[in-house]
Amino acid sequence: MLKYIARRVLQVIPVFIGVTLVLFLLQAVIPGDPVKMITGERAMSPALRLQIMKANNLDKPIPVQYVIYVNKLLHGDLGTSYQRGRAVRDMLGEKYPYTVKLAFAAIIIEIIVGIAAGIISAVKRYSFLDVLVTLSTSVLVSVPVFWLGMLLQVFFGILLKQWSGGQIYMPISGAGGLSTDFPDWVYLVLPAITLASVSTAYAARIMRSQLLEIMGADYIRTARAKGLTSQAVIWRHALKNALIPVVTFIGLDLGAMLSGAILTETVYNYPGIGLEIYLAIGRRDWPVVMGGVVLVVVVVMVINLIVDVSYAFLDPRIRYGGAAE
């Protein structure tokens, strides 16, 4: 087991180097003069220009710049924003809690709705509910996330307000703002549903197919043969094994959600890290882009690592299979 974990941890290192390298190369070939990004368009003396370049290490060759950057990174220094003049770490630190909140809200929806829908669908196979779940999951994976967000805004923010005479409605933006019309968590509801939609559909599909597969296994037949009720067979025997891949999927998905949700955050003007990085790309604020992407990639890698290790822990077949290699 330790060997497996060690090998898995070592795999992270080349990926980390690759990601930072790719980002650095993108930065090197991107059109635009970084000094102008820092100072704006005003004219300046060559001496001042050189001074600014030196201060940001822009006068050195690209490989040297890369080594300096990674070295700072490993000491927790993400650099300074070109336009804002603030430490990237502080800027991201303000936004990241919003992304974490949104991700966990979405994951809770995914766990409850996705798993329940999958179980119902598998247990009542070929019933009306099963067809409904199967069809709606196909539709959900094909919906553009931002369109779903707009539909929810129109329904809960505009139509519901009109029908109820302005009494009942949901806020369609303004999370993290100054408005106190609603308690904080209410601003999270529609974005969380939007973000959770696609993954919930996948979770339900995986849950259904896993449960159906396991219901055909020998040990389930044995459990039935010894006279257990279907309830006991499903809850005590089938579900335990069927849940493993679903939990893995949801774990990996949490990683993806923690890397920010550009589309959901844009539609709801939600102040998360995805929107922050996207806006930084737009204004060519490369230190913020680099810092943001490095942060989310590290988070994703750590979560994937935890998921893989716990998967091996939950399922002995993986553990021993890995040891035999």
Place this chain on the structure above:
Amino acid sequence: MSDHDHIPHEARDRQETLDAIRETGQPFPPSEEFELHAGDSRTLWGDALRRMLKNKLAVAAVVWLLLMVMLAVSADLWVPQTFGSPTKIDTTTIVKQRLIPPSMGHPFGTDDLGRDIFARVIYGARISLAVGILATAISIVIGLIMGALSGYYGGLIDAGIMRLADVFFAFPYILFVVALIAVLGKGFINVFIAIGILGWASIARVFRSSILSVKENDYVDAARALGASDLRIMARHIMPNAVAPIIVYSTMSIGGAILTEAALSFLGMGVQPPTPAWGLMLNDAQNFMETAPWMMIWPGLAILTTVLAFVLLGDGLRDALDVKMKD
């Protein structure tokens, strides 16, 4: 059936059982899909087509996609004449023509600049379908080359390419596309290039695992012993075994590419106005959600139904070709 028509009923049953034993080595058909008789097509593709035609959702998806393609291709012949230009803004009539709800003259209504939304949705199909297919084509070409190098030669090449694929998987997808567009510049061509470049890693993995499962077979050794070159072995002996999963995967990834293109256009990083792209139309519609909700309904439905058709077609192909895939 015609061969058996003159045989009495019971004897025919026996005959069918004998046929089944001869074909499969089992007295009973292995599955409910076993309905083939002498004279029927017995090729992989014939069987797949037969199963495909039984899948109503997949057939509906094909019909829908063909309809879309026909409308998009023939658009120049009838759309501008009937509904007006999808791009031109007529400043003299804009006040009277803007934000008209769906009606006889404008079945989908008009947008804030007085353009017919039906015309724009039809022309938008050109962008979406073209980006979806071209981007997937790029992914397939890069993915096949990388997958072939990785699976066939193994060793250091394999390790290097698979680590590179890990790097591509580690990036948050949409962010990566947006960053690439920031480097390449906006516009139609760069959009499908960016989506295509980022899609290779999954195809490479699919192809690599197909190669690994085939290359240890004796007939590959035999071909090599006969002096076949690497390229010939790959094309004649490995490719035919890997085609099915790649077809299924590509079909689904066309749908994915269309969603990504729509997202990019929505963010303003894709095709630029006044070109009618569905994502761009939804971006425009954001400002009129209260006053002109029809502006957001039709482009969204167009994206949904097109992507759904590719997903259902992919599901149908997967079942018909009997490809094992993770959900």
